Amino acid sequence: MLRDLSTRYGGWLLMILITAATGLFLDDYALTVAASTLIYAILGLGINVVVGYAGLLDLGFAAFYAIGAYVSGLLILKLQWDFWLTLPAAIAAAAVAGVVIGYPTLRLRSDYLAIVTLGFGEIIRITVINLEVTGGPNGLTGIPPVSIGGNEIVTPQDFFYLVLVFFVVVLAVTGLLARTRLAFAWRAIKDDDRAAEAIGVPTRRAKLLAYVIGAAVGAVSGPLSGAQLGTVDPSNFTFLTSLFVLLVVIIGGMGSRPGVMVGAVIVVALPEALRSAGDYRGLAFALLLIFIVIIRPQGLWPARRRPLRVPAETTPSEDVEQMRAGRLDVDELSRSFGGVTAVRDFHLTLDAGEVVSVIGPNGAGKTTAFNCVTGVIEPSRGTITLNGNSLRGLAPHRVAAAGLTRTFQNIRLFDDMTVAENVLVGRFAHNRTMFRPPSHADLDTVRRALDFVGLADAADRGASELSYGDRRRLEIARALAGEPRVILLDEPAAGANPTEKHELMRLIGRIRALGIAVALIEHDVSLVMSVSDRVIVLEYGQTIAVGEPAEIQRDPRVIAAYLGMPEDPEPDLVAEVVR
Amino acid sequence: MRHVSRALAAICIGLLITPLAACGSDSGGSGESGAIKIGVPVPLTGDSASAGQDILAAARVAADEVNAAGGVNGRKIEIIEADDACSAQQGAQAAQKLLNSGAVAIAGGYCSGAAVPALPIYGRRSVPFVLDASTNPVLTDTGDGKVFRTCGRDDKQGLFAAKFMTDQLKAKRVAVLHDNTTYAKGLAEAAANSIKQAGAAEVVYLDALQPGQSDYTPVLTKIASTTPDVAYYTGYFAEAGLLLKQRAQLGLKFPLVGGDATTDATVLKTAGTAADGYIATTAPLPKDLPTASSFVTSYKSKTGADPGPFSVYEYDAVKVLAKAIGDAKSTDGAEVTKALHAIKDFAGVTGKISFDQKGDREGLLYITVTVKNGEFTGYKKLDDAGTQWVDVKPA
Numbered sequence: 001m002l003r004d005l006s007t008r009y010g011g012w013l014l015m016i017l018i019t020a021a022t023g024l025f026l027d028d029y030a031l032t033v034a035a036s037t038l039i040y041a042i043l044g045l046g047i048n049v050v051v052g053y054a055g056l057l058d059l060g061f062a063a064f065y066a067i068g069a070y071v072s073g074l075l076i077l078k079l080q081w082d083f084w085l086t087l088p089a090a091i092a093a094a095a096v097a098g099v100v101i102g103y104p105t106l107r108l109r110s111d112y113l114a115i116v117t118l119g120f121g122e123i124i125r126i127t128v129i130n131l132e133v134t135g136g137p138n139g140l141t142g143i144p145p146v147s148i149g150g151n152e153i154v155t156p157q158d159f160f161y162l163v164l165v166f167f168v169v170v171l172a173v174t175g176l177l178a179r180t181r182l183a184f185a186w187r188a189i190k191d192d193d194r195a196a197e198a199i200g201v202p203t204r205r206a207k208l209l210a211y212v213i214g215a216a217v218g219a220v221s222g223p224l225s226g227a228q229l230g231t232v233d234p235s236n237f238t239f240l241t242s243l244f245v246l247l248v249v250i251i252g253g254m255g256s257r258p259g260v261m262v263g264a265v266i267v268v269a270l271p272e273a274l275r276s277a278g279d280y281r282g283l284a285f286a287l288l289l290i291f292i293v294i295i296r297p298q299g300l301w302p303a304r305r306r307p308l309r310v311p312a313e314t315t316p317s318e319d320v321e322q323m324r325a326g327r328l329d330v331d332e333l334s335r336s337f338g339g340v341t342a343v344r345d346f347h348l349t350l351d352a353g354e355v356v357s358v359i360g361p362n363g364a365g366k367t368t369a370f371n372c373v374t375g376v377i378e379p380s381r382g383t384i385t386l387n388g389n390s391l392r393g394l395a396p397h398r399v400a401a402a403g404l405t406r407t408f409q410n411i412r413l414f415d416d417m418t419v420a421e422n423v424l425v426g427r428f429a430h431n432r433t434m435f436r437p438p439s440h441a442d443l444d445t446v447r448r449a450l451d452f453v454g455l456a457d458a459a460d461r462g463a464s465e466l467s468y469g470d471r472r473r474l475e476i477a478r479a480l481a482g483e484p485r486v487i488l489l490d491e492p493a494a495g496a497n498p499t500e501k502h503e504l505m506r507l508i509g510r511i512r513a514l515g516i517a518v519a520l521i522e523h524d525v526s527l528v529m530s531v532s533d534r535v536i537v538l539e540y541g542q543t544i545a546v547g548e549p550a551e552i553q554r555d556p557r558v559i560a561a562y563l564g565m566p567e568d569p570e571p572d573l574v575a576e577v578v579r
Numbered sequence: 580m581r582h583v584s585r586a587l588a589a590i591c592i593g594l595l596i597t598p599l600a601a602c603g604s605d606s607g608g609s610g611e612s613g614a615i616k617i618g619v620p621v622p623l624t625g626d627s628a629s630a631g632q633d634i635l636a637a638a639r640v641a642a643d644e645v646n647a648a649g650g651v652n653g654r655k656i657e658i659i660e661a662d663d664a665c666s667a668q669q670g671a672q673a674a675q676k677l678l679n680s681g682a683v684a685i686a687g688g689y690c691s692g693a694a695v696p697a698l699p700i701y702g703r704r705s706v707p708f709v710l711d712a713s714t715n716p717v718l719t720d721t722g723d724g725k726v727f728r729t730c731g732r733d734d735k736q737g738l739f740a741a742k743f744m745t746d747q748l749k750a751k752r753v754a755v756l757h758d759n760t761t762y763a764k765g766l767a768e769a770a771a772n773s774i775k776q777a778g779a780a781e782v783v784y785l786d787a788l789q790p791g792q793s794d795y796t797p798v799l800t801k802i803a804s805t806t807p808d809v810a811y812y813t814g815y816f817a818e819a820g821l822l823l824k825q826r827a828q829l830g831l832k833f834p835l836v837g838g839d840a841t842t843d844a845t846v847l848k849t850a851g852t853a854a855d856g857y858i859a860t861t862a863p864l865p866k867d868l869p870t871a872s873s874f875v876t877s878y879k880s881k882t883g884a885d886p887g888p889f890s891v892y893e894y895d896a897v898k899v900l901a902k903a904i905g906d907a908k909s910t911d912g913a914e915v916t917k918a919l920h921a922i923k924d925f926a927g928v929t930g931k932i933s934f935d936q937k938g939d940r941e942g943l944l945y946i947t948v949t950v951k952n953g954e955f956t957g958y959k960k961l962d963d964a965g966t967q968w969v970d971v972k973p974a
Contacts, residue, residue, distance in 0.1 A: 027679050275662065
């Protein structure tokens with residue numbers, strides 16, 4: 001255990017001890033620079049949550065720095081609060097600001113989000129410049145030094161150690177955060193937020209949490225800066241500050257905590273070291289930054305993640321073996337886009353252990369019907385119930401939580417995550433808990449799902465490294481990890497070779513054997529006919545036939561629309577046009 | 580292996596920090612022998628770098644003159660500089676750097692924002708700081724008597740402007756406009772308060788414009804609606820030029836008086852003939868000071884350029900510090916501070932220098948300038964007694 005701890009945390013401990021020891025040898029000037037570097041590193045850890053973990057570009061992060069500094073400064077100066085009491089207040093204020101900026105903007109795509117955050121940063125700065133209580137453009141002056149047990153922290157050395165303690169605490173907190181399920185949700189969102197939502201990740205909540213936690217972490221630097229300088233100067237919180245904070249993460253490596261430390265040193269301490277270059281300092285700094293970005297586009301110390309510890313053997317557990325039974329009823333489902341009716345009066349009943357296929361030519365409305373059922377798009381009309389509970393109007397992640405998960409026509413895996421991690425994200429459909437590490441049950445299920453589709457050996461490989469067929473199977477494993485009642489497979493055999501198709505057929509049979517209801521969209525007629533209990537045929541949004549595979553194969557309308565007429569007029573037409 | 584690479588990183592970070600330590604810790608002659616070091620914190624990078632270079636050059640001219648005359652207490656004076664980059668963060672770092680290098684007194688500064696966090700750092704070591712350019716009242720108000728200035732302070736300029744507008748221009752209704760920057764807002768409020776306290780006139784308008792825009796006609800129309808006898812604009816030159824031009828276009832008749840951040844040639848370029856007769860309150864420039872002619876000559880011969888607006892104040896700051904160190908016969912901060920307070924009517928190039936209890940310079944050293952024949956020329960100032968308005972005579 002001790003050995004385990006030392007290999008896991010020894011590096012950090014050594015790093016902190018060396019930094020602490022360096023403090024003994026530095027002079028006041030270097031200590032002041034070092035303290036500023038640590039303050040930036042804390043800011044960097046904050047923005048790392050938002051940008052590095054959750055992938056939400058924030059160009060106004062200095063706003064949270066400002067809120068922390070002003071709230072603490074004002075409470076100290078106007079209400080004579082103690083520095084230590086103002087800390088939770090500053091953090092809370094920034095967290096509230098995180099909600100204020102986060103909530104209305106979460107629907108925006110990332111580039112628009114960047115503009116909104118940029119505006120937010122400027123709004124905060126302009127507000128404090130114009131308010132009487134914040135001292136207007138003068139800012140706040142006369143902030144007393146921090147005192148601990150009656151001793152004032154005034155020397156640069158004492159202050160350096162104070163900031164170091166803060167940094168270590170923030171480092172530990174963000175370190176713990178990086179191990180939670182929430183961190184996996186963030187990484188999934190960063191990769192593909194729609195896929196994450198569809199397989200059960202409450203993406204809006206996770207994004208909002210990223211803002212709130214990032215803001216709260218970043219806000220810690222505000223009171224520290226106020227205590228260091230004895231003043232809160234609004235010119236410290238400009239757009240340039242936001243850019244430099246962002247630069248800390250870009251230079252260091254997105255999502256990488258040691259990277260943030262390196263980035264802070266580069267952004268804050270390096271310009272100081274370059275002072276000897278005099279007039280050419282800015283040029284030298286800029287060239288160095290460009291050089292770093294060219295040489296190491298992923299950052300100087302990119303995030304390297306510990307592989308997920310998937311158990312070697314699964315512990316048998318009854319409730320997982322016995323998948324939850326479910327019955328899906330879709331009735332009179334319609335969806336129009338403007339004047340075009342993509343799906344009209346779609347009907348589907350699906351019982352536990354059944355396989356129902358939906359076939360039809362491209363553009364027949366199959367995927368639209370699936371998207372309506374899974375909550376991705378709102379149906380114009382109709383009812384969708386699972387075991388009698390309506391799913392209509394639910395957000396996709398709630399549909400997934402109700403027991404209906406899916407795969408996608410064009411594979412949507414989280415390519416920056418490993419195979420096992422992809423499957424783990426699928427667990428959110430079963431359990432939305434965020435603030436704890438993946439549980440044994442989670443990891444057990446991941447193992448079982450990987451075993452089930454035959455990808456257990458590839459658990460620690462990157463999802464993007466898999467072959468096409470394996471990627472399809474991984475998507476199915478991910479959908480199964482949520483322990484669904486119903487699974488919707490959207491063209492799982494597309495692009496597969498005959499062997500892979502054969503395996504897929506067997507896999508679908510085994511899923512059905514678990515008692516899960518399977519809805520399948522597929523073009524491959526032989527596959528559909530061999531696995532399905534019933535087949536629904538769509539054309540131009542209309543259901544033209546429903547029945548057992550044998551009936552469908554004989555249905556003349558189906559043959560005309562889809563399976564192909566014996567004398568197909570189209571090739572002649574094509575030939576004519578070509579000629 | 581991971582912890583090994585982390586340790587490597589820690590060492591790398593250590594290596595990055597070490598040069599900082601090395602370049603900061605050459606604190607040789609801070610004792611009682613060797614050169615007496617006077618620190619000059621100014622912006623040497625960023626937008627205000629040229630002002631910083633100018634101030635630094637003036638400090639060197641003053642030090643050279645002192646050294647040529649035998650130095651102070653038999654020791655030479657050495658000027659050491661630090662870049663405060665006009666920011667609070669860098670200001671604190673620059674202060675530590677100067678103290679590390681053994682500075683016994685500080686003369687300089689340009690942006691108030693950079694000076695504010697530096698003051699307590701010098702204060703704790705009892706190192707006196709003579710400001711040459713930072714006119715923000717708060718600096719000496721909170722300076723514990725250890726902060727001095729050879730320049731004026733914004734509220735004194737405000738008082739001066741108020742006197743000028745009500746005495747000389749006979750205004751009864753005054754509009755005051757600023758741009759919400761530290762300096763402009765302070766000056767505007769000081770002017771407005773002085774007018775209110777004197778009771779001779781009324782402040783009919785006090786508000787800010789948004790700097791950086793191109794159309795100020797709404798602001799001007801708003802001001803015109805208050806029918807002022809004069810409007811005082813305390814912001815910067817870019818907006819002043821536009822205000823003058825657009826005031827002429829709107830056909831508004833009230834005269835516009837500006838603060839000392841508007842005496843820039845940009846105003847004349849922007850406003851053209853609309854700038855004729857424009858008046859600004861300002862600290863006297865080297866060319867307005869007959870006493871500064873020898874300084875201007877030696878500055879030019881050393882640098883090949885004309886001295887900038889704050890050069891004379893920095894020159895006086897170094898000179899007055901040399902005098903105080905000589906009087907104190909010591910480089911001890913507390914002794915030098917005491918000697919600075921004891922100085923009476925020291926003959927500087929900007930006039931006679933004495934400090935009040937706070938460390939501010941006594942008297943109203945401001946003048947007004949006006950635009951004549953397409954350039955700023957000296958206009959009116961108060962006589963030595965501070966009662967009569969007399970013409971400013973060029974150097």
